[in-house]
Amino acid sequence: MTQTSEITIIGSGAIGLLTAREFVKAGLTVTLIDKSLSGQEASWAGGGILLPLYPWRQPKAISTLVVESNRNYADLSADLFSATQIDPEWYNCGLLICKNPDKDLAVSWCNINKIPYQEADRSFFSELNTQTINPLWLPTIAQARNPRLLKSLKAYLLAEGVTFIENCEVIDVNINNAQIDTLLSNKGDIQVKQLIICTGAWTGELSKKLLPDSLCSPDISPVKGQMLLFDAKPNTLSHMVLDNDYYLIPRRDGKILAGSSVEHTDFDKSTSPEAKEKLFKMATELFPALKDIPMVKHWAGLRPGTKQGIPYIDNHPEIKNLSINAGHFRNGLVMGPASARLVSDLILNRKPCVDPEPYKL
Numbered sequence: 493m494t495q496t497s498e499i500t501i502i503g504s505g506a507i508g509l510l511t512a513r514e515f516v517k518a519g520l521t522v523t524l525i526d527k528s529l530s531g532q533e534a535s536w537a538g539g540g541i542l543l544p545l546y547p548w549r550q551p552k553a554i555s556t557l558v559v560e561s562n563r564n565y566a567d568l569s570a571d572l573f574s575a576t577q578i579d580p581e582w583y584n585c586g587l588l589i590c591k592n593p594d595k596d597l598a599v600s601w602c603n604i605n606k607i608p609y610q611e612a613d614r615s616f617f618s619e620l621n622t623q624t625i626n627p628l629w630l631p632t633i634a635q636a637r638n639p640r641l642l643k644s645l646k647a648y649l650l651a652e653g654v655t656f657i658e659n660c661e662v663i664d665v666n667i668n669n670a671q672i673d674t675l676l677s678n679k680g681d682i683q684v685k686q687l688i689i690c691t692g693a694w695t696g697e698l699s700k701k702l703l704p705d706s707l708c709s710p711d712i713s714p715v716k717g718q719m720l721l722f723d724a725k726p727n728t729l730s731h732m733v734l735d736n737d738y739y740l741i742p743r744r745d746g747k748i749l750a751g752s753s754v755e756h757t758d759f760d761k762s763t764s765p766e767a768k769e770k771l772f773k774m775a776t777e778l779f780p781a782l783k784d785i786p787m788v789k790h791w792a793g794l795r796p797g798t799k800q801g802i803p804y805i806d807n808h809p810e811i812k813n814l815s816i817n818a819g820h821f822r823n824g825l826v827m828g829p830a831s832a833r834l835v836s837d838l839i840l841n842r843k844p845c846v847d848p849e850p851y852k853l
Contacts, residue, residue: 496683498520498522500525501687502662502698503695505533505690506645506828507824507831507832508688508691508817511817523654523682525657527659527661527662531645534717535638535825538795538825539719540641540741541739542634542825543630544801546589557823557827557830557846561830562826565829576644576648578643581635584631585730586633588628589627590612591624591627591735593626595628609631610628612624616629619780621779636825637744657682662675662702664702665702670811671811689818690818691818692818693794695710706810708853711799712797712798712804714795714796715797718755719791720749720751720772720787720789722750722786723788724781726746729781739751740778751771752771753771761793767792772787798821801820804851807839
């Protein structure tokens with residue numbers, strides 16, 4: 493007889509995996525369910541900059557999770573590497589922001605959140621082609637290499653006895669006494685004790701399907717982003733560059749990501765030649781060295797968009813054993829560790845790591 497896990501999580505992207513890790517650390521048994529393979533959606537497709545784009549222009553609730561997460565990211569990466577020998581490639585290469593018309597806001601945000609910064613002098617732009625506006629250099633901003641972080645998290649959880657049920661579509665639920673006791677899926681019935689939905693861009697759709705009469709469905713919709721990868725050599729670009737809404741991200745092995753588009757195309761994940769051309773033009777004009785470097789990959793992912801980019805992290809007000817951790821838009825990786833800690837705090841009745849109020853359903 494299969495034992496029912498104490499925690500069942502639908503969705504095994506970065507948010508689901510990090511959430512599972514919190515419960516494993518608390519000594520609970522966990523099952524992760526995914527409609528495809530673990531970590532193959534937005535978590536895999538993103539760039540991995542561990543800072544929102546222009547965080548001073550975004551709600552404080554986003555910064556709260558970002559700062560709390562970044563406080564522990566280096567240790568998280570080191571712990572995962574030690575446990576799995578898969579390096580998530582946390583890399584504090586720094587971030588150059590070329591245009592800051594709202595410099596006073598930027599400086600104030602950095603000071604409040606203890607983020608080191610300095611004015612970027614001409615030496616930063618010897619190989620870049622851009623018109624700067626109050627450029628800033630943030631030397632401690634890091635990145636994580638999404639696919640490697642996901643692989644490391646999965647390996648860690650498997651070693652800790654977490655059950656993965658992949659290619660499993662949840663079709664319906666049985667509810668008794670305001671609690672979900674069974675998930676009905678294409679792989680059979682799955683008994684649950686505590687359920688958490690971490691299904692990113694699909695969370696709104698799934699919630700409506702499973703709980704059609706609920707008044708508390710999270711308002712989350714897909715937002716497509718397309719990216720390119722250049723097969724550059726190490727040290728071609730030494731740090732991340734943000735110019736308007738586009739960015740370049742150099743990995744430790746030299747490869748450079750260029751991103752990204754923002755497209756409202758429902759659940760269409762196809763790439764387009766128009767976006768490819770636009771991103772290629774942006775990247776090669778901003779950093780002309782890329783003109784001589786092969787562009788080797790072009791892909792798209794679906795971000796879980798909310799009205800202000802603030803995720804839902806909350807216990808469901810109608811279903812006693814259901815919680816939500818979803819809707820992180822472009823910032824799932826950077827908000828993930830704190831989001832995972834917060835939802836586990838709420839479920840385990842611990843003191844929340846941050847004020848939960850801004851993330852309620």
